Amino acid sequence: MVATLAYTVTIIGGQLLGTKPELGETLLYVGGATGIVGTVILFKGFKKINLGPPVSRSR
Numbered sequence: 688m689v690a691t692l693a694y695t696v697t698i699i700g701g702q703l704l705g706t707k708p709e710l711g712e713t714l715l716y717v718g719g720a721t722g723i724v725g726t727v728i729l730f731k732g733f734k735k736i737n738l739g740p741p742v743s744r745s746r
Contacts, residue, residue, distance in 0.1 A: 690725030693718050 700714025 688725075690722055690729055693721035693725050697722060 695718075696714050697718030700711045700716075700718055703711030703714060705711075
């Protein structure tokens with residue numbers, strides 16, 4: 688969800704570069720940074736996915 692929102696902000700920032708370059712540039716940086724954070728969260732979530740049977744972690 689975070690990555691999707693970030694990429695949307697980045698696209699809007701790119702569109703605004705022609706009419707409002709300062710706002711567009713700011714949105715590009717904010718969207719890019721948020722996109723990196725969202726991607727890290729996404730990859731951490733993939734580590735929790737396992738196709739095998741559940742593993743008991745009790746001691």
